[in-house]
Amino acid sequence: MTDATVSSPAPTRARSFPKVNSRAVVMAIYLIFLLLPIYWLVNMSLKTNNEILGSFTLWPRDLTFANYVTILTDPAWYMGYVNTLIYVVMNTVISLSVALPAAYAFSRYHFMGDKHLFFWLLTNRMAPPAVFALPFFQLYSSVGLFDTHIAVALAHCLFNVPLAVWILEGFMRGVPKEIDETAYIDGYSFGGFFVKIFMPLISSGIGVAAFFCFMFSWVELLLSRTLTTVNAKPIAATMTRTVGAAGVDWGVLAAAGVLTIVPGALVIYFVRNYIAKGFALGRV
Amino acid sequence: MDWMAWTWPTAAFFATIAALLVVFTVLAIRFPETPRMGVLRIETTRGDRLFITLLGSAFINLAWLGLVGQAQPAALIVCLIYAGAVFRWV
Amino acid sequence: MNKTVNHKAWFLVLPVLVLVAFSAVIPLMTVVNYSVQDTFGNNQFFWAGLEWFEEMLHDDRMWNALQRQLMFSGIILAIEVPLGIFVALNMPKSGLWASFCLVLMSLPLLIPWNVVGTIWQVFGRVDIGLLGHTLEALGIDYNYTQNTVAAWITIVVMDVWHWTSLVALLAYAGLKSIPDAYYQAAKIDQASRWKVFRYIELPKMAGVLMIAILLRFMDSFMIYTEPFVVTGGGPGNATTLLSIDLVKMALGQFDLGPAAAFSIMYFLVILLISWVFYTIMTNLDKKGM
Numbered sequence: 001m002t003d004a005t006v007s008s009p010a011p012t013r014a015r016s017f018p019k020v021n022s023r024a025v026v027m028a029i030y031l032i033f034l035l036l037p038i039y040w041l042v043n044m045s046l047k048t049n050n051e052i053l054g055s056f057t058l059w060p061r062d063l064t065f066a067n068y069v070t071i072l073t074d075p076a077w078y079m080g081y082v083n084t085l086i087y088v089v090m091n092t093v094i095s096l097s098v099a100l101p102a103a104y105a106f107s108r109y110h111f112m113g114d115k116h117l118f119f120w121l122l123t124n125r126m127a128p129p130a131v132f133a134l135p136f137f138q139l140y141s142s143v144g145l146f147d148t149h150i151a152v153a154l155a156h157c158l159f160n161v162p163l164a165v166w167i168l169e170g171f172m173r174g175v176p177k178e179i180d181e182t183a184y185i186d187g188y189s190f191g192g193f194f195v196k197i198f199m200p201l202i203s204s205g206i207g208v209a210a211f212f213c214f215m216f217s218w219v220e221l222l223l224s225r226t227l228t229t230v231n232a233k234p235i236a237a238t239m240t241r242t243v244g245a246a247g248v249d250w251g252v253l254a255a256a257g258v259l260t261i262v263p264g265a266l267v268i269y270f271v272r273n274y275i276a277k278g279f280a281l282g283r284v
Numbered sequence: 285m286d287w288m289a290w291t292w293p294t295a296a297f298f299a300t301i302a303a304l305l306v307v308f309t310v311l312a313i314r315f316p317e318t319p320r321m322g323v324l325r326i327e328t329t330r331g332d333r334l335f336i337t338l339l340g341s342a343f344i345n346l347a348w349l350g351l352v353g354q355a356q357p358a359a360l361i362v363c364l365i366y367a368g369a370v371f372r373w374v
Numbered sequence: 375m376n377k378t379v380n381h382k383a384w385f386l387v388l389p390v391l392v393l394v395a396f397s398a399v400i401p402l403m404t405v406v407n408y409s410v411q412d413t414f415g416n417n418q419f420f421w422a423g424l425e426w427f428e429e430m431l432h433d434d435r436m437w438n439a440l441q442r443q444l445m446f447s448g449i450i451l452a453i454e455v456p457l458g459i460f461v462a463l464n465m466p467k468s469g470l471w472a473s474f475c476l477v478l479m480s481l482p483l484l485i486p487w488n489v490v491g492t493i494w495q496v497f498g499r500v501d502i503g504l505l506g507h508t509l510e511a512l513g514i515d516y517n518y519t520q521n522t523v524a525a526w527i528t529i530v531v532m533d534v535w536h537w538t539s540l541v542a543l544l545a546y547a548g549l550k551s552i553p554d555a556y557y558q559a560a561k562i563d564q565a566s567r568w569k570v571f572r573y574i575e576l577p578k579m580a581g582v583l584m585i586a587i588l589l590r591f592m593d594s595f596m597i598y599t600e601p602f603v604v605t606g607g608g609p610g611n612a613t614t615l616l617s618i619d620l621v622k623m624a625l626g627q628f629d630l631g632p633a634a635a636f637s638i639m640y641f642l643v644i645l646l647i648s649w650v651f652y653t654i655m656t657n658l659d660k661k662g663m
Contacts, residue, residue, distance in 0.1 A: 283658075
């Protein structure tokens with residue numbers, strides 16, 4: 001074998017020209033595979049229904065924003081976004097505020113049953129929502145919280161609190177313990193130390209945890225659809241209920257899809273280096 | 285609490301599990317746990333072995349139900365043997 | 375990090391405990407209660423013993439759903455893991471181009487699951503979708519609403535599209551931790567590309583790959599939203615995976631007893647896999663990977 005095909009992938013090495021090319025080609029093909037379906041959705045959202053159904057076009061011939069206008073002016077659509085935002089924000093706030101102290105405890109101390117507790121949290125992150133849909137429905141109906149935002153926010157705590165605890169613990173264990181001890185010697189109370197010194201140190205961890213809580217609550221369909229009918233109906237349910245009826249308004253559906261992607265896409269640049277860590281529950 | 289549809293057997297079932305947890309917590313306070321390496325080549329403490337026992341028992345009961353039929357007392361005997369094995373060798 | 379023993383730390387964990395107990399333990403207890411009873415509505419319950427469990431265990435419905443589920447999880451793992459590693463090996467190591475790739479690759483991961491379903495539902499349609507239309511033009515019979523094979527291909531490709539990047543990003547994180555010296559040593563020894571992969575890169579990635587495989591297995595095992603939006607479990611029951619079947623039974627037909635028995639068995643399997651996951655994770659931590 002000659003060096004041309006054996007050359008190593010180390011970045012510092014001078015790379016032979018064909019090698020660079022093959023890597024770039026692989027990446028380009030993969031990225032096109034990823035982007036094509038998304039492009040198609042965006043493309044459809046900018047077409048009229050006549051164009052979508054009547055002729056097959058690779059880009060909008062008759063560019064229109066009417067689909068977006070429909071969503072932003074029709075309460076049946078935009079209230080879906082409002083409802084989703086309300087319970088997602090509630091859930092993120094609840095999850096983070098209970099998870100922060102707990103994650104600190106797990107990262108700093110040994111206590112009775114700590115490992116089992118940590119494992120038990122994991123099982124809740126892993127539990128299929130389908131198992132919980134029915135009892136949640138009964139539970140929230142019986143306490144009169146059915147079809148409210150707080151019901152969905154609490155239901156999503158099932159997987160988001162464990163998620164937040166695990167991610168935050170992953171970040172906190174990277175902070176040396178000496179910092180805590182110095183702060184206590186300097187006369188900080190636990191609360192003062194936690195808010196003034198510790199939280200700024202793990203701010204990126206808090207950001208990532210918040211992002212993932214937001215994300216998983218935002219994408220969850222089954223529980224949010226089961227627990228709501230009208231007043232707190234999420235956008236995901238609005239979208240799936242439109243499907244299946246005769247004469248789907250494809251343009252509006254595509255536009256709704258694009259608008260649902262936007263929150264994730266907006267912050268993607270800031271979290272790009274932490275995505276693997278977040279999905280792997282802070283373990284990478 | 286109506287919607288939870290409690291029955292005596294299920295209440296007794298959860299009470300048993302709760303009691304087991306309490307007993308093992310007390311045991312852990314009295315005689316601190318020391319992890320050991322067992323046949324599964326993983327470190328386990330007493331609490332871990334309890335978990336393995338309970339989860340395994342659930343599967344034994346299900347298997348018994350599927351293969352033999354509704355004769356759970358017999359399955360429970362198998363579970364006890366299994367529990368003994370877990371606490372001895374795992 | 376060496377931790378100190380401090381049982382007062384319990385107070386810091388208490389809020390989480392209360393909250394998760396409320397949203398996990400109470401529902402689970404309810405499921406257990408339902409599983410041993412029969413109901414005709416109105417919160418009137420009758421003792422049924424272990425009948426539902428026995429019925430479900432002898433019913434083909436659950437086994438078929440489980441079979442489809444295992445097939446689905448197996449197929450997507452067999453595709454996503456090698457493909458993810460391959461993509462990670464080809465990713466640029468640094469610079470603007472690396473950031474660019476990272477951002478674009480993360481995009482599918484952050485798309486809401488129901489929209490993932492919508493995207494592929496639209497993309498695969500013969501009348502309005504690029505994929506369906508192209509395949510039709512090529513003379514391939516592809517209709518995922520009627521053809522079982524097409525439906526399966528659609529949901530598998532969708533999952534590959536959705537999650538391969540996660541495997542790639544995790545593998546990439548493992549690759550980046552390999553010091554340059556390793557490659558230089560390999561170069562001196564004139565190791566082939568395959569040997570570099572087999573003896574340097576793969577062992578260094580083993581930890582993250584384990585996490586990736588387990589995560590993908592768990593998440594695919596409880597997948598609901600995406601296939602539900604695309605196929606609704608059809609044609610017939612061809613793509614009715616475990617979660618879809620359970621939801622049909624519990625909320626569609628409101629068969630509380632059988633659905634509860636199903637739920638418990640489903641949950642037990644999840645519990646077992648979670649335990650394996652946790653044990654492997656803690657062992658990796660100990661080895662410092």
